[in-house]
Amino acid sequence: MFVTSTGEIHLDDLVERLRALLGPQGLIEREAELERYNVSIEGMFRGRARYVARPSSTAEVAAVVNACQAARIPIVPQGGNTGLAGGAQPIDPRSVIVSMERLRALRAIDPDNDTITVDAGMTLAEVQSHAASVDRLFPLSLASEGSCQIGGNLSTNAGGTQVLRYGNIRALTLGLEAVLPDGTVWNGLRGLRKDSAGYDLKHLFIGAEGTLGIITAATLRVFPRPRDIATALVAVSTPGDALKLLHRTRQRLGDSLSAFELMRRECMKWVLVALPDERSPFTEECPWYVLIETSGHDEPGMLRSAIEEILSEATETGLVTDGVIATSEAQRRRLWALREGQADAQKAGGAGIKHDISVPLSRVTDFIERADSALVRAIPGIRPFAFGHLGDGNIHYNPMPPVGVTPDAFAERRNEVNRIVHDIVADLGGSISAEHGVGQLRRSELTYYKSPVELHAFKTLKKAFDPHNLMNPGKIVT
Incomplete structure (x- = not known):
C-alpha cells in the first residue's frame, strides 16, 4: 500500500514500484541529473521534483500513471522541455515528472494517405526527416525543432512560421493515442479526414498541457514536398503597409504563400549583434521588415518571377521601400536566420x-x-x-x-x-x-481574461477526466 492509515503518502514506496516497472534506465533520482528536468529552458520556472520517470512504451506510461494514481502523487508530463510558460515544471514537490524522451518510435508512414504516425517523444526535426524520406513535408516549423518533441507541440497547440498556409498543429493532427488519468489507454490513431461518430476526443488533449492525460502517439498529416520555393526579405515603413502587402500577395499567390513574418527594426539590429556571422542585406536600417516565403509544385523559378513582379509593383507604389529575393538555398537560409535568431536577439538586447x-x-x-x-x-x-x-x-x-x-x-x-x-x-x-x-506564466491571467462560462467548462472537463487533480496540477485550471 502507498497510503498509511493516517492518510500519509509514502513516496518512497511509489519509487520502489517505479524502479520495478521501468528498470535502471527508466528512473532518474540523482539530484545533479534532475536539474535539466526541473528547470525551464530560460530558467524562469524551477520545480523540485525528486524523481523523473522515463517510460519507453505506452504500456509503461500507463503503468506509471496507475502507480501514481494509487499513491495520489501528482504527475507532470514533459516533452523536450523547450516551453516558455512553465507548463512542464512541477509546482508540488511531491510530483513525479514523466519524461517522454524514450518514446521515439516511428510507428507508420502511409504516403498514399499522406500520414505519419509517431511516438510523442520524437523530436519535431525527426518527424520532418521521416516525412522527407518518402518525399513528403511535415510543415510545422519552430526554432526549437531539434529538441522540442511532438507530444509537447501537441500539448501547447504549437504554431510556428507556416500556420498561414498549413494551420497550427491542431489542423495537422488526425489521430492521437493518450493515457488517461485513470491509467487506461485511448487509441484514437485513425488517419481519417472525416469522422462524425461522436465527440472528437483528440481536440481535448491538444492544447491541454497534460492536464487531461498524457499524449503518447499521434497520426499527423503530411504533404507533397514543394518543388519550387521563393523567399524574400523586404522593408516597409509601418505594420499597416506590411498588412497591405500581405493581402496583395495572397490575392496573387493564394495558398502558395506559406510564411509572412514581421520584424521590427530593433529585432534586426539585435539579431546582428547576437549572430555576428549574419549580415543585413540592406545598406540602411528600415522601420520594419517582412520575410515572405511562397512554395508550390510548378517548375523551379516560377514563384521567384511571381514574387519579383509583386514586389516591383509594391515598390513603385511606395508600399515596399527595399527588398531582396534569395537566389540560392544558402541565401534563403541566411534570410531565415535573421528571423529564427530572434530569441538570441532578445537576450542580446536585454x-x-x-x-x-x-x-x-x-x-x-x-x-x-x-x-x-x-x-x-x-x-x-x-x-x-x-x-x-x-x-x-x-x-x-x-x-x-x-x-x-x-x-x-x-x-x-x-x-x-x-x-x-x-x-x-x-x-x-x-x-x-x-x-x-x-503553463504557470499565464495561469492567473487566464482567470481574469476568460469568461465565467469558459472557466466553468474548463473546470467541469478537468473534474470529469481527473477527479483527483493529479495530472499537471496548477496548469490552466486552478
Missing part, C-alpha cells in the same frame, strides 16, 4: 517581458500602436521589441527595459506591463496566449 498574443489581422496595427503608446507613457524609455507571424495575427511583443534599468528592476514591473498589453489584446478581441500555452 531581458524583455514576453507576450505571445494574437489579434485579428485587421487589428494588428491597432495593437502595436496602442501597446507602444501605452507602455511609453507608463515607462518612459521602454524599448518596444516586436516580431511574429503576421499572416495569422500572432505577435511576440517583448518590450525591453529602458537603457540603464537593470533586468531585475524591469521584472518588478512585469505585472503592470502584462496588464497594459493584455487589456489591449482583450479589447481587440484577441488571445493572451497564441502558441506558447498557459
Whole structure:
C-alpha cells in the first residue's frame, strides 16, 4: 500500500514500484541529473521534483500513471522541455515528472494517405526527416525543432512560421493515442479526414498541457514536398503597409504563400549583434521588415518571377521601400536566420517581458500602436521589441527595459506591463496566449481574461477526466 492509515503518502514506496516497472534506465533520482528536468529552458520556472520517470512504451506510461494514481502523487508530463510558460515544471514537490524522451518510435508512414504516425517523444526535426524520406513535408516549423518533441507541440497547440498556409498543429493532427488519468489507454490513431461518430476526443488533449492525460502517439498529416520555393526579405515603413502587402500577395499567390513574418527594426539590429556571422542585406536600417516565403509544385523559378513582379509593383507604389529575393538555398537560409535568431536577439538586447498574443489581422496595427503608446507613457524609455507571424495575427511583443534599468528592476514591473498589453489584446478581441500555452506564466491571467462560462467548462472537463487533480496540477485550471 502507498497510503498509511493516517492518510500519509509514502513516496518512497511509489519509487520502489517505479524502479520495478521501468528498470535502471527508466528512473532518474540523482539530484545533479534532475536539474535539466526541473528547470525551464530560460530558467524562469524551477520545480523540485525528486524523481523523473522515463517510460519507453505506452504500456509503461500507463503503468506509471496507475502507480501514481494509487499513491495520489501528482504527475507532470514533459516533452523536450523547450516551453516558455512553465507548463512542464512541477509546482508540488511531491510530483513525479514523466519524461517522454524514450518514446521515439516511428510507428507508420502511409504516403498514399499522406500520414505519419509517431511516438510523442520524437523530436519535431525527426518527424520532418521521416516525412522527407518518402518525399513528403511535415510543415510545422519552430526554432526549437531539434529538441522540442511532438507530444509537447501537441500539448501547447504549437504554431510556428507556416500556420498561414498549413494551420497550427491542431489542423495537422488526425489521430492521437493518450493515457488517461485513470491509467487506461485511448487509441484514437485513425488517419481519417472525416469522422462524425461522436465527440472528437483528440481536440481535448491538444492544447491541454497534460492536464487531461498524457499524449503518447499521434497520426499527423503530411504533404507533397514543394518543388519550387521563393523567399524574400523586404522593408516597409509601418505594420499597416506590411498588412497591405500581405493581402496583395495572397490575392496573387493564394495558398502558395506559406510564411509572412514581421520584424521590427530593433529585432534586426539585435539579431546582428547576437549572430555576428549574419549580415543585413540592406545598406540602411528600415522601420520594419517582412520575410515572405511562397512554395508550390510548378517548375523551379516560377514563384521567384511571381514574387519579383509583386514586389516591383509594391515598390513603385511606395508600399515596399527595399527588398531582396534569395537566389540560392544558402541565401534563403541566411534570410531565415535573421528571423529564427530572434530569441538570441532578445537576450542580446536585454531581458524583455514576453507576450505571445494574437489579434485579428485587421487589428494588428491597432495593437502595436496602442501597446507602444501605452507602455511609453507608463515607462518612459521602454524599448518596444516586436516580431511574429503576421499572416495569422500572432505577435511576440517583448518590450525591453529602458537603457540603464537593470533586468531585475524591469521584472518588478512585469505585472503592470502584462496588464497594459493584455487589456489591449482583450479589447481587440484577441488571445493572451497564441502558441506558447498557459503553463504557470499565464495561469492567473487566464482567470481574469476568460469568461465565467469558459472557466466553468474548463473546470467541469478537468473534474470529469481527473477527479483527483493529479495530472499537471496548477496548469490552466486552478
